[in-house]
Amino acid sequence: MGRDKRLLVVDWQGEPVPLWKRQLNVLRELGPVELLVSGLPDLEYPADVRVVPDRIENGGPLAGILSCLEVAEANRLLVLAIDLPNMRSEYLSSLVQGAAPGCGVVPAIEQELEPVVAVYPVEAATVANTCLQQGERRVQAFARRLEQNGLVNIRRVAPGEIPLFQNWNSPEDRANSP
Numbered sequence: 001m002g003r004d005k006r007l008l009v010v011d012w013q014g015e016p017v018p019l020w021k022r023q024l025n026v027l028r029e030l031g032p033v034e035l036l037v038s039g040l041p042d043l044e045y046p047a048d049v050r051v052v053p054d055r056i057e058n059g060g061p062l063a064g065i066l067s068c069l070e071v072a073e074a075n076r077l078l079v080l081a082i083d084l085p086n087m088r089s090e091y092l093s094s095l096v097q098g099a100a101p102g103c104g105v106v107p108a109i110e111q112e113l114e115p116v117v118a119v120y121p122v123e124a125a126t127v128a129n130t131c132l133q134q135g136e137r138r139v140q141a142f143a144r145r146l147e148q149n150g151l152v153n154i155r156r157v158a159p160g161e162i163p164l165f166q167n168w169n170s171p172e173d174r175a176n177s178p
Contacts, residue, residue, distance in 0.1 A: 006043065010085045023080055024049065029089035030096065033074045038064030060137045061116060062128055069125035075101050077124075081116035083167045091164055095119050095155070104152040106143045107165075114157065114165055115143035124151050 006020040017025075020043065027035060034050060038061075041051040052071055054063040061081070069077050076099050078092060098105045099119040107114040116139060124146055131142045146152040157165065 005083045008085075019082055019085060022085065023082055023087075026087060026089045026092065027078070027080060030078070030093055032078070034072070036068045036072065036077075038068055056132050059132050060139075062132060062137050062139050062142055065120065065139065065142075066125055066128035066132065069120060069122050069128060072122055075122055076104060077120045077122065079116055079118050079120065081167065084117060084165065086164050086166050087117060088164060091161060092117070098153070098155060103150065104146070105155050106147070106152045107157045107161075108154050109157045109162060109165060113140050113143045113154070115139040117165065118143065118152070120146070121151055127151065 006018060008019045009016045010019050010022050011017075012022045012025055020037075024035060024037075024046070035048055037045060037049055037051050038054065039051065040053060045051060050071075052064075052067045055067045055070065056063040059066070065077070065079055068079075076096070078096055080087060080092065095105045095107070095117070096119055099121070102121050102123060104119040104121050104124065106118040124142075127145050127149065128142055131137070131145065136142070143152060147154060
């Protein structure tokens, strides 16, 4: 993207807000036990947000997921990537409802998993740690291991839900966003 995605401005209920605030607002609509942000405390996060630094450096998104799994108060962790400006709380709620203690939910578009919009049981921390210790940083590989171990179910994304997963990885992605 060439700049900090968290600071990209999007519309939230008729108001321009940075993407990080939009995502927190989407999550707040679910009434979570807690709000965790993976990363550095370099923005003025609200008081109800706990910033969790990565315990394993240079581990990418998987290190952030691991760090949040390790400190989560609940038995499941809902993950929402910062660069998904179309995601809705209703969809996230359906993921949470489809999860159970000890078993999360990972969406898939065809054969491609969407592991940065998922619900993980806290037991997934062991698998995340193993992946990172073995040099495996790909969240896709982590989610496949969880599936093999019975720690997540895969939920097929319906055709009408696919636009929710449009992400902003480049200025062109943002320009082509509805």
